[in-house]
Amino acid sequence: MKLSIAIPTGALLPGALKLLSTAGLMRLSAPELGRKLMVERSGVRVILVRPLDVPAYVDHGAADLGIVGKDVLWESDGGHYELVDLRFGACRLVLAVPDASRLNGPETWPPLMRIATKYPRTTSRWFDARGQAVEVVRLHGSVELAPQVGLVDGIVDLTASGRTLQENRLRVAGVLGDSTARLVANQASLKTRTEAVQALVGRLREAVTSAG
Amino acid sequence: MRAAQESLLAEMRRWGYRHVITPMVENTEVLELGLGAEQRRRLFKFSDTGGEVVALVGERTVPVARLVAGKLRSVPLPLRLCYAGPVLSADARRFHQRRETYQVGAELVGARGATADAEVIALAARCLEAAGLHQYQVDVGHAEFFQGIMDAVKLPDSVKAGVRTALAARDFVALEQLLVQTSLRSAEHDLLLRFPALRGGMEILDAAAGLVRNRRSEWALTELRRVHELLEVHGLGHVVRLDLGAIRDFDYYTGIIFEGYGPEVGRPVAQGGRYDGLLARFGRPAAATGFVVQLDLVWEMLKSGPRPPSLPRLDAAIAWTESGFETALQLGSTLRLFGMRAVVDTQSRDQADGLAWSRAIGAVNLLHCTGKSEVMWTAQRKRPRRLSPDDVAAQLAGGR
Secondary structure, three states: OOEEEEEEOHHHHHHHHHHHHHOOOOOOOHHHHHHHOEEEEOOEEEEEEOHHHHHHHHHOOOOOEEEEEHHHHHHOOOOOEEEEEOOOOOEEEEEEEEOOOOOOOHHHOOOEEEEEEOOHHHHHHHHHHOOOEEEEEEOOOOOOHHHHOOOOOEEEEEEOOOHHHHHOOEEEEEEEEEEOEEEEEOHHHHHHOHHHHHHHHHHHHHHHHHOO | OHHHHHHHHHHHHHOOOEEOOOOOEEEHHHHHHHOOHHHHHOOEEEEOOOOOEEEEOOOOHHHHHHHHHOOOOOOOOOEEEEEEEEEEOOOOOOOOOOOEEEEEEEEEEOOOOHHHHHHHHHHHHHHHHHOOOOOOEEEEEEHHHHHHHHHHOOOOHHHHHHHHHHHHOOEHHHHHHHHHHOOOOOHHHHHHHOHHHOEEOOHHHHHHHOOOOOHHHHHHHHHHHHHHHHHHHOOOHHHEEEEOOOOOOOOOOOOEEEEEEOOOOOOOOEEEEEOOOOHHHHOOOOOEEEEEEEHHHHHHHHHHOOOOOOOOOEEEEEEEOHHHHHHHHHHHHHHHHOOOOEEEOOOOOOHHHHHHHHHHOOEEEEEEEOOOOOEEEEEOOOOOEEEOHHHHHHHHHHOO
16 A cells, blocks of 8 residues: 655755665655655655645545654644654744843843744743743744844744854744754554554664664 | 444444433533543533533533433343444644544443454444445454453563653654663563554454463453354354454553544544443443544545445525416425425526526526416536426426
8 A cells, every 4th residue: 555755845855765765665856756745656755735734634645654854843733653763954043132131041031022033832841931921023034133123022033053043143042942854644544554654664763774 | 424424323223322412511520530541631621600510511421321320220231222423632633733623432331241242343333334434344352352462561660650651652762772671581571562463353363362371461362252153153253363463552441442444544433342430430230342433534545445325415406587486386395295305596687597596506507487387497517498386396306
């Protein structure tokens, strides 16, 4: 029976394609997949979807497996199984404030923090756990701009190298979590097509280990 | 969907389960006796004019438990009960973006042991068949297998709490990280890491028995073996898989747990298990096991199946002209007496207009009444025939 795997567009795509090729599943170029969105070879179907949509495809069983950043999983919940740390696409979810800001550790936080982010759930959970009142402003892009125009005290955003933060005169004042790409599986696929799914998971896991 | 619900309930009745009706609105204090923190958070709550906080039920096992301990307290156990109805969640994520969904369930209260567990699992399987699902599988696991491992594994309490959280979230990456940090190694460690893969037939019981060294897990394996044997006797050996890594609400379930999966749907269509602790909270301690079927998922599967169910057709559309009006009303009554579905028009029409109308409402036959003793009968793809009302009724009833 055919197995399908959802992989995300964007930053994780090259890593995901490399993984598929290392695992000996298929060699695909990003442009080819980008053009077709769906490629089928030797019993495996690869579907290209937006990063935020991977959990939806997997939870609803439209894909048996999915490759997705941990940062996306923080914001979604569903019945999927998170099986393997794929070790690529490392980045960090941080609290960043303007260079000139006096804010730093929790002792310097105002009674109510205003934070702009694309990660509202993770943000409010993190501040809640620290007993800090927070007003989360949900933005969909260019989060770095928000503190500069006085919209918020700080931002919670992903950073890999820290360059974007520097360029926007922001510095890190806290770390919410570390993210890498993960392999997730649909609950029912794991139960009803155990052998095939486990075999595929095994090959991907091996590819990760062999890549070091 | 109604039809699917009816066939589920009919199967439950065939097994001697009595249909009970539990309220949609319950006092929150009552519900909270039986629900975990997460389930309580998801209740739709509001207050009545007396200022009492009430909630719309999010599941019906707790209301049934209340019924058993309350109104039915003088009825001797074991009790076999079934129910159907909507359940609501204030958190739209629970039912996949739906706030309301329909569940049909059965509970066997007051019976412990593998025989009762097997009965309920067999009933769940037969219910899915009765609803029209022919491709399905039932995964059977045991809550105590995991609890035993957690007792036996040598880990600090903080790490154990982390393990539970990670497993509840099905996050095996976090689980691995937690377990790798600890220096201790044991068979139980490896079992936890292989949790999602602990599935199969009877052979995995032997494999697992060689790995666990604690009473609770060993007892769980013995019970699973017995239930599997009984299900084979029930004639269901081929649909049953054992799943030692089944992850469910571990605080609620106390024994055998199971889930039913159908084709092409990424979620379990039925789920249940043993919950021997619940009834005591309502003052009538009793062993209990049961399950619910997610009716909307059953319906989804049937619709996408090889033979999607169609809406029942109307047997007859009865049109009339002034002089045939009374005949039309009488003919309608006669056909209904024979159990047919018949609609009598609300305005007079000529034959051509009547044909268009009968197609529009999806009727198999058009009966056009033009006088006391004359009916023009047009069946699908057939030429119209002129008959007396009695002959039409007789032929239609006989042709069924």
